[in-house]
Amino acid sequence: MVKRIPVGAHYGLRDWLVQRVTAVVMAVYAVVLFLVLLTQRPSGFEAWKALFACQWMRLATLLFLLSLFWHAWVGMRDILMDYVHATGARLVLQVGVILLLVAYGLWSIQILWSIN
């Protein structure tokens, strides 16, 4: 095993772009949600349920959540790269984060489509 530190993984641009694109998606969703809440002013459980029963609202929310999870993955990996130096521990933590975020994604779908 080489003692030197190998660098040159040849990725990074995609993640950097993803971080920016998902940030825009989240910002747009936040503005849209704000406007929807402002115009419809849902009060009470029934009104909220009706709002999220619309297919477009579900899809928009899902897009937002998936963007959030993908964005979180890029950020979490950055943190782990900076602070966890043992390769094995870093790999385990990264895989853990991926599995957790995928689980969150699936759970989000279940929650959003259970409303009817």
Place this chain on the structure above:
Amino acid sequence: MKFRIYRYDPEKDSSPYMKDYDVALEPSDRMLLDALVRIKSQDDSLSLRRSCREGVCGSDAMNINGKNGLACITKLADLREPVELRPLPGLPVIRDLIVDMSQFFKQYHSIRPYLRNEEPPPERERLQSPAEREELDGLYECILCACCSTACPSFWWNPDKFVGPAGLLAAYRFIADSRDQATNDRLDDLEDPYRLFRCHSIMNCVDVCPKGLNPTHAIGKIKEVMVKRMV
């Protein structure tokens, strides 16, 4: 004028300490380096690097009242007393204000900071249009004083993997050069989560650069060229 200077001689001191100085300055002492030279004439054990004393060589970079800068072009009149001087942060201290810059230069060399052109050199010189030459403004002026890289947390964390603002500014200087033919190679080399993408654009480098350069802008340009190549 009062100074507090970081002192450490690994052969004598078990740990670094701050030493207070109170020096009477002459009217001709205008820059911080003048004061340091005066302090050194009283206490010759104080070690520091300096050479051109006019902001061209980049030898006397240090942490001045918490901000990196060149002593020779920092006006004494602008400094709050006591002036606290420390070596550049994040690099191993050799003695007092002198740091070991090997890691910094290693990163600089890693971007292959020279023109790469396979064509046989012309009789006189490789010509550029004024517009092509203009592309290099704000890039070629770097004096490698290391103020920027040693102000960058990403460089503190990963000095062995992250090229750092100075190296990346130089990298873009050659990517932007119309006479250089290795653009693709250079981009391939930098396309890496550590070498380039440890930069999170916090702009400490821009804040401290004594030559008023903008490494963050250059790094953004590198990313722009990469996106152009990919999309």
